[in-house]
Amino acid sequence: MIIFDLPGPDNTPEIVSVVKKEASRCDYIVIASITGSSALQVAAADPGKPIVCVTCPQGMYWEVDKMDTDLFESNPGLRSIRDQWRQEGKTRIPMEITADNKVKLDASGIPIVKGTIPFFGPSFSIRLHLRQVTSLDIIAKTLELISPGTLVALESVLMATDAGVIPEGVRVLACAGTERGLDTCWIIRSASSANLFHPDCGARLIELLAKPGIAETPDISIEYLR
Numbered sequence: 001m002i003i004f005d006l007p008g009p010d011n012t013p014e015i016v017s018v019v020k021k022e023a024s025r026c027d028y029i030v031i032a033s034i035t036g037s038s039a040l041q042v043a044a045a046d047p048g049k050p051i052v053c054v055t056c057p058q059g060m061y062w063e064v065d066k067m068d069t070d071l072f073e074s075n076p077g078l079r080s081i082r083d084q085w086r087q088e089g090k091t092r093i094p095m096e097i098t099a100d101n102k103v104k105l106d107a108s109g110i111p112i113v114k115g116t117i118p119f120f121g122p123s124f125s126i127r128l129h130l131r132q133v134t135s136l137d138i139i140a141k142t143l144e145l146i147s148p149g150t151l152v153a154l155e156s157v158l159m160a161t162d163a164g165v166i167p168e169g170v171r172v173l174a175c176a177g178t179e180r181g182l183d184t185c186w187i188i189r190s191a192s193s194a195n196l197f198h199p200d201c202g203a204r205l206i207e208l209l210a211k212p213g214i215a216e217t218p219d220i221s222i223e224y225l226r
Contacts, residue, residue: 007147007212008077009181012038016045018185018210023047023173026187028166030054032149032156032176036101036112042175043108049173052165053097053105054113054156057121060095071179071216078179113163118155118193146208147215149184152176154203158193166190169201173209178216185209 002018004011019042023029029051033039039053064085067073072082085093097105097112105112123136143151153174160166172190177183191203 001208002210003213004183004211005213006075006077007149007178007183007214007216008075009081009177009179009183010077011183011210011212012041012177012181015175015177015182015185015210016041019047019173019175020045022185022187022209023049025171026173027170028052028160028172028190030153030156030160030166030172030174031182032152032174033097034095034180036097036105038175038177038182039110040101040104040108043105043110050166051108051110052113052160053110054159055097056095057114057116062093062095064091064093070218075178075216077181081180111165113156113160113165115159115163118158118196119151120155141217144215144217147184147211148178148217149176149182149211150186150205150208153184153186154188154205157188157190158196158203161190161192162194168192168195171206178212179218184211 029049031039031042031053033053034056043051067082072078119136119140123134126132126134127137140151153176157172157174161168168191170190172188174188175182175185187207189204189206195201196203
């Protein structure tokens with residue numbers, strides 16, 4: 001298992017190398033990729049397995065003028081992205097596959113899954129707008145103790161299975177990161193979100209291949225996402 005000194009997008013090339021090395025052990029590769037760039041980097045490595053790109057639901061944004069605290073301030077790789085946006089005069093960045101990347105993903109035959117995130121949909125609104133914490137928040141924050149990418153990797157597998165893009169009960173090489181890029185890689189047994197805790201056919205975190213040594217997690221009440 002690889003342990004990174006710091007989380008964040010600077011670890012993406014090494015995660016791509018892990019995918020290339022370990023892909024033969026799995027049936028599918030699921031990449032959490034907000035803009036599509038990480039999924040395209042994995043595809044360029046030609047890992048030899050079907051790739052699925054899982055992205056954010058409709059209506060999510062980075063609010064650049066609210067990024068003076070939290071991870072986009074403290075993490076060097078994320079801070080450089082924020083600073084670049086500010087140099088370009090950008091104030092609101094949509095969390096979505098770019099038009100150019102969509103063309104490339106379509107040309108590569110990589111399906112894009114976009115839907116409600118299992119631990120983030122209504123529970124996020126309850127947390128942010130009603131100031132209440134739900135059991136889904138507890139599950140999410142517990143997984144983030146390993147790394148934010150662990151949470152997102154599992155959510156991405158559930159979303160891809162719910163969408164019918166991958167079947168239940170197969171081994172998936174799932175990659176995600178901390179806000180941008182990739183820094184976490186798991187082998188996960190797929191399941192639909194309705195079967196997450198099924199005693200026989202539920203999702204299982206089989207093997208951790210790479211993660212940040214110390215996880216950096218967003219504030220539970222972070223508001224720049226909307």
